[in-house]
Amino acid sequence: MAKSPILGLFETADNAADAGDALKAAGVSPADYDFLTDTPYPEGAFGEREEPHRLYLFPFIGALIGLTVGIMLTSMTQMAYPLAQGGKPILSLPPMAVVTYESTMLTAIIFTIIGIVFESRLPAFKEGLYDTRITEGYIGVLVNVEESELTQTQTLLTQAGAVDVVLKAERISA
């Protein structure tokens, strides 16, 4: 059965953390609730779950691809247009170094950006329940529960100090 979202809005980080504790005590899986804020809070401020990621792999993969492309581009160009200069070899390493370095770095950075977007699960236009008050400083506690548990969760969030509880989906528009 599909779960329904419910969003509690809190004015302080303490209240939001209390809501997190209450949800945990009520047996809600940490994967089923999340904290929405308008600024990064120190990790663990709300007792939220660890967020594993593989972002660090992306720049390495990008760098390897960039290095390969750089070497191929510079060496194949020299071979394709064999212009002899002062008895120097046609395939010469010094002119390759800078361009290869730049292509390595560029691809590493592009892959890092792709990694950030991918690991952040963006774009996410259709996901979740949202309230614009979150970008005014309110802390949102977004919970996904069974339809039958909505009322109980609403009570739980209110008791933890939620100033408002949103049930109707306000989709993040594109």
Add this chain to the structure above:
Amino acid sequence: MQEGTPLQSRQVNRELLVSILNSPKWFFGALSVLGFIVLVAMSTAGFMINQGFGVTGLNRPVMWGFFITNFVFWIGISHAGVMLSAILRLSKAEWRRPATRAAEILTVFSLMTAMTMPLIHTGRPWRTVYWIYTLPFVPYDYARGIWPNIRTPLVWDPSAVYTYLTSSILFVMIALIPDFAVLRDRTTGISHRIYGMLAMGWQGNARQWKLQIIAGVLLSALILPVFVSVHSIVSWDFGMAVSVKSWHSTIFAPYFVVGAVHSGVSAVAFVLIILRYIYGWQNYIRHEHIDALARLLIVVATGWFYFFVMEVVFGFYGREADEIAVRNYQFMISPWNIWMMIFVGLTYFAPVAIWLSRPARRNLWIMSLACIFVNIGMWLERFLIIVPGLARKQLLTFDWYTYRPSSVEWIIIIGTFALVSMLMLTIARVVPLIPLYDIKEGEILRTEIKIGRVTVPAVFRED
């Protein structure tokens, strides 16, 4: 480093989005004036392309003049942004918060402007298309039997600049996503849709913030080596040139990089002062921030001065005829020696004397003046490297000639300054030039601690 009063999230949104949501009355007037100057400069460039290089002051052997000087200058300005932002992010310096975004955007626009200079300087810019245009597999020049040297060091320059430009744009865009979400939540109609697209459905959950913070550090670490490469490669445009021996200086790369940081950080300080003044961001760009930048600049300027002196000393030490001849130009022959004195005075002695005084560092008018001094001086530095090096008989030239820039060159150069100002003003209307989430993070991390009998402002810092 916590001199301001605590700020609420709503207040931060209201005050920092003022440049976007409530455009000041003077905005379109200022934009029109700058746009007109840019238009005049573009028309002048068109006139020059139509008439040929004869309308400029460029002639054998001085074929690099104002345009290349300006190219190096804007590349230098671009170094402030990412350098400042990246180093301060990596070191988690608390005072970085209001400075990073403006610095990064200044990087992007100054790089774009810099790239127009070599194109204009080619005299026939459309021919640059031929370098990559294929018929169908061979670049056009090769197909016509012309064999440009693909191994020239001049190829390195565009590869480095485009890498830096692409990286800087991506760096800015990633850091903008959370702020686009704030704008998405505060706009209606078409603006809402555009900001919604740009925010990509950002919600601000713990995972997204974690990735955003790591992104700032990781991208900083990746961009810093690119930043070092760019201006060192620009210096090799000179250092690797076969015929101009006075440019064969092994110290050029660090000398150029430190010089770029010097001019760039000064430009960022100046931009911050202007933003504080025009948008009333006194709560965000505080005296302490400008003070910190000035203290950083003392170190950078002194580092730059060291390289400058060493470059001159090495020139004399080698006793090569070409090198001595250029030094003769720079130090003994008018007007070059006068420009040289002005350049050193404006770049080092005047601003550093100002920055050594705390009241001067906290006086925004004096600070603005010092930053303008540095940038005039650094522009002159590039001019005094390029022109005296060329304005004499070289191994592969048959005559010599001095250089006087024509009005065409002056107008195009002034146009580039108007272009960067116009772009900065325009972007301020579209994106917040101070990162909202960074300021808000600073606010939630700020605290006060009691030590003995004093209570001092402090900030919590995560590892």
